[in-house]
Amino acid sequence: GQCANVCPVESITEVFEYRQVREAVQDKEKIVIVSTSPSVRASLGEEFGMEDGSFVEGRMVGLLKALGADYVLDTNFAADLTIMEEASELISRITEGSGPLPQFTSCCPAWVKFAETYYPEILPNISTAKSPIGMQGPTIKTYFAQKMGIDPERIVNVALTPCTAKKFEIRRDEMKAAGEYLGKEGIRDMDHVITTREAAMWAREEGIDFASVQPAEFDRLMGQGSGAGVIFGNTGGVMEAALRTAYEYITKEEAPSQLYELTPVRGMDGVKEASLLVGDMTVNVAVVYGTGNVRRVIESVKSGEKNYHFIEVMTCPGGCIGGGGQPKDKNFQGDVLRYKRIASLYNRDRTMKVRKSHENEEILALYKEFYGKPLSGLAEKMLHTVYQDRSADLG
Numbered sequence: 001g002q003c004a005n006v007c008p009v010e011s012i013t014e015v016f017e018y019r020q021v022r023e024a025v026q027d028k029e030k031i032v033i034v035s036t037s038p039s040v041r042a043s044l045g046e047e048f049g050m051e052d053g054s055f056v057e058g059r060m061v062g063l064l065k066a067l068g069a070d071y072v073l074d075t076n077f078a079a080d081l082t083i084m085e086e087a088s089e090l091i092s093r094i095t096e097g098s099g100p101l102p103q104f105t106s107c108c109p110a111w112v113k114f115a116e117t118y119y120p121e122i123l124p125n126i127s128t129a130k131s132p133i134g135m136q137g138p139t140i141k142t143y144f145a146q147k148m149g150i151d152p153e154r155i156v157n158v159a160l161t162p163c164t165a166k167k168f169e170i171r172r173d174e175m176k177a178a179g180e181y182l183g184k185e186g187i188r189d190m191d192h193v194i195t196t197r198e199a200a201m202w203a204r205e206e207g208i209d210f211a212s213v214q215p216a217e218f219d220r221l222m223g224q225g226s227g228a229g230v231i232f233g234n235t236g237g238v239m240e241a242a243l244r245t246a247y248e249y250i251t252k253e254e255a256p257s258q259l260y261e262l263t264p265v266r267g268m269d270g271v272k273e274a275s276l277l278v279g280d281m282t283v284n285v286a287v288v289y290g291t292g293n294v295r296r297v298i299e300s301v302k303s304g305e306k307n308y309h310f311i312e313v314m315t316c317p318g319g320c321i322g323g324g325g326q327p328k329d330k331n332f333q334g335d336v337l338r339y340k341r342i343a344s345l346y347n348r349d350r351t352m353k354v355r356k357s358h359e360n361e362e363i364l365a366l367y368k369e370f371y372g373k374p375l376s377g378l379a380e381k382m383l384h385t386v387y388q389d390r391s392a393d394l395g
């Protein structure tokens, strides 16, 4: 893939995981629930000859239904959930000193593994919040299953993602929070990850003509995402989304218009910085992609040269829109193609009514009915994780 040269995760052997998902779809005992990551809707059309960066959300949902998914939910919903937990964690680090600063984002599994291998000393700085997929999985098998009256043991959770490293993430030992909650050992939080390219391959094998697929809507309870959730796919998007919520939590005031187009953290520069006045405090943030850039930023933090509160790290160029499971850059357009996908997600955010994670009604209902509040005991158990020092792997 495009990030094969930087991606520390070997998952080549699992490239055809969609075949296992197809088997699950054919098994009448199984209930297949597919959750879709933000970036896929900005690139899937390219596999079928549509214009680069076409926004194909409805058709993507329709395709998954046509392929036999019982429910199609939105990982953008879980991106909002990640923001709720991660912004709350940041605030508690800043105001209560509950952990070291800067806080690093945790939603890119290739970055997390890179840190575990090369910079184990900064693991306490990485947000303990699981990634959106890491939160979507256990929440489906508990809250969603309960509300819908589905036996969680029948659920096959599938994440459709731009990312090959997610195949490793869902198989991490600790990703079994739902099983622990339910007292059922065999239950994994997320059962399969398939990439954008795999979904297209599967559709072609079934002879489905994407252009004539009837657009459909996400199923409800966990199918609604805010504008903050959709921009997760872009480098800088997680930062912008988190600041919209953190700002309002800290100041109890409406986030300024600047936070709806945070230009300094948008675009394809490998390292971007911004300083933002939040109440009477200046919050310094950085947004980075690519492991080479990350090394430089970590060194500048360790040497004391830089003083950040929050750092977003993605491995792939441009963030997840440039992920290793995305459609190939057939015409070698590089950043030109990435910019088109990036624009597709920002355009979507711009036209949405709800653009802040903490105003997503499905998220509010989830906390009211299940998790209580961000960082609650149950939220910590289900939505947060631990990291391991893997430096010994270096030998």
Ligand code: SF4
Pocket: 003, 007, 107, 108, 109, 110, 111, 162, 163, 164, 165, 166, 314, 315, 316, 319, 320, 321, 322, 323, 324
């Ligand atoms: Fe996966 Fe996104 Fe990280 Fe790339 S940047 S490895 S697509 S999570």
